[in-house]
Amino acid sequence: MIRHPAPSELLLDYASGALAEGPALLVAAHLAYSEEARADVATLEAVAGALLESMPAEPLDDDALARTLARIDAAPTPAPEAWSNDDAQKIVGTAIPTSLRQYLPRDARWRSALGGIEEIELPLSDKTYRATLMRIGAGRGLPMHRHAGSEYTLVLAGGFADGHERFDRGDVCIADPAVEHKPVADADQPCICLLVTEAPVVLTGLFGRLLNPFLKR
Amino acid sequence: VQFSTEAPESADHAAINRQMRERIGAVMQHLTADQVEVLRMAFFQDKSHSTIAEEMKLPLGTVKSRIRLALLRLREALQGDSL
Numbered sequence: 001m002i003r004h005p006a007p008s009e010l011l012l013d014y015a016s017g018a019l020a021e022g023p024a025l026l027v028a029a030h031l032a033y034s035e036e037a038r039a040d041v042a043t044l045e046a047v048a049g050a051l052l053e054s055m056p057a058e059p060l061d062d063d064a065l066a067r068t069l070a071r072i073d074a075a076p077t078p079a080p081e082a083w084s085n086d087d088a089q090k091i092v093g094t095a096i097p098t099s100l101r102q103y104l105p106r107d108a109r110w111r112s113a114l115g116g117i118e119e120i121e122l123p124l125s126d127k128t129y130r131a132t133l134m135r136i137g138a139g140r141g142l143p144m145h146r147h148a149g150s151e152y153t154l155v156l157a158g159g160f161a162d163g164h165e166r167f168d169r170g171d172v173c174i175a176d177p178a179v180e181h182k183p184v185a186d187a188d189q190p191c192i193c194l195l196v197t198e199a200p201v202v203l204t205g206l207f208g209r210l211l212n213p214f215l216k217r
Numbered sequence: 218v219q220f221s222t223e224a225p226e227s228a229d230h231a232a233i234n235r236q237m238r239e240r241i242g243a244v245m246q247h248l249t250a251d252q253v254e255v256l257r258m259a260f261f262q263d264k265s266h267s268t269i270a271e272e273m274k275l276p277l278g279t280v281k282s283r284i285r286l287a288l289l290r291l292r293e294a295l296q297g298d299s300l
Contacts, residue, residue: 008285009266012256018265042237043291048260049238050245051253055261 002034004171011037015044022129022196025099025122026152026172029194032097033170083108092120092133094157094192103131116140122194129196136160136191141184149198151175153183158191160184244294252287255280 006014006027013019014027031038061067083091083101091108103122110118117140122131133156136142152174159168162181167173175181185191245253258269270280 007281008288009281011288012259012284013265016259016263016265018259018263018268040288040292043241043288043295044256046237046241047245047256047291050242051257051260053238053242 002036002170004165004167004173005034005037006030006172007174008040010172010174011040012044015041015048020129021124021126022131022198023150023152025103025124025131026154026194026196028099029097029156030154030170030172032099092156092192093135093190096133096156100133100156100194110135115142117142129198131194131196134193134195136183136185136193138185138190139187141182148177150177151198152196154194156192156194158189159186160191160193161186240295241291244291247290247294248287252283252290255283256287 010023010027014024019027031041083104085095088101088104089095100122105123108120110120113119116137118135120133122133124131152172155167155169155171157169159166160183162173162183255269258264259266266280266284267277270277
């Protein structure tokens with residue numbers, strides 16, 4: 001049972017195709033963990049079908065075909081050689097959903113980032129978001145930070161607490177620019193997350209402010 | 218953007234979807250006009266919930282709660298259906 005499922009409006013944006021690649025990837029991965037979220041997306045897709053059937057037939061815009069074809073062309077194509085589940089698990093340290101494996105680069109390995117954190121970037125075609133796998137050592141925390149844009153986190157292994165609530169495997173944590181938080185990984189094992197950020201993270205507090213100039217977008 | 222989920226598509230899946238759509242049509246009678254309007258804008262105008270809030274000049278929280286309540290009602294109605 002997932003205690004922090006993706007909120008309904010995020011599932012609706014996903015089901016309608018309105019989500020950008022980064023958050024859509026996070027929702028796709030979340031669906032692998034949450035039966036409820038899968039059922040909700042199926043329900044919303046059925047709603048779209050029912051609404052369509054209830055609508056009077058209307059002439060399509062002249063450019064409807066061109067727009068549809070453009071959307072098909074723009075859809076992300078899976079990597080030609082997606083990782084096998086076993087190989088991905090060896091690299092990442094935990095099994096990850098197929099949707100994420102397709103984004104795992106061929107030369108994927110954990111790289112040290114700030115303060116005991118390690119990262120593997122998952123390159124997105126849409127650069128308005130950045131997607132990374134992040135590993136926080138057991139009992140370690142991120143510096144206190146707030147966000148210039150939205151930040152979405154999906155827990156893939158272990159868990160963390162952010163001072164307000166606990167998040168475990170499959171849980172989604174959404175932080176908007178108003179939220180200032182300090183996630184700390186559980187003491188008994190590292191926490192592995194998918195992190196999708198809209199804009200650079202802004203560190204607050206003295207230590208964080210000193211680090212700001214070194215943070216990459 | 219949407220990705221295929223873990224479960225493979227199958228003919229059964231399509232049939233279940235069709236059945237579900239028919240049930241949903243009936244269940245949607247339980248939704249308010251406001252809730253249906255938000256769903257319609259999402260699916261037929263490709264709008265995100267935040268864009269819908271802007272265009273309808275509604276607070277974001279109002280649109281979110283319409284979506285949450287709509288989904289809650291649909292869930293309840295579907296569960297009631299299958300009992």
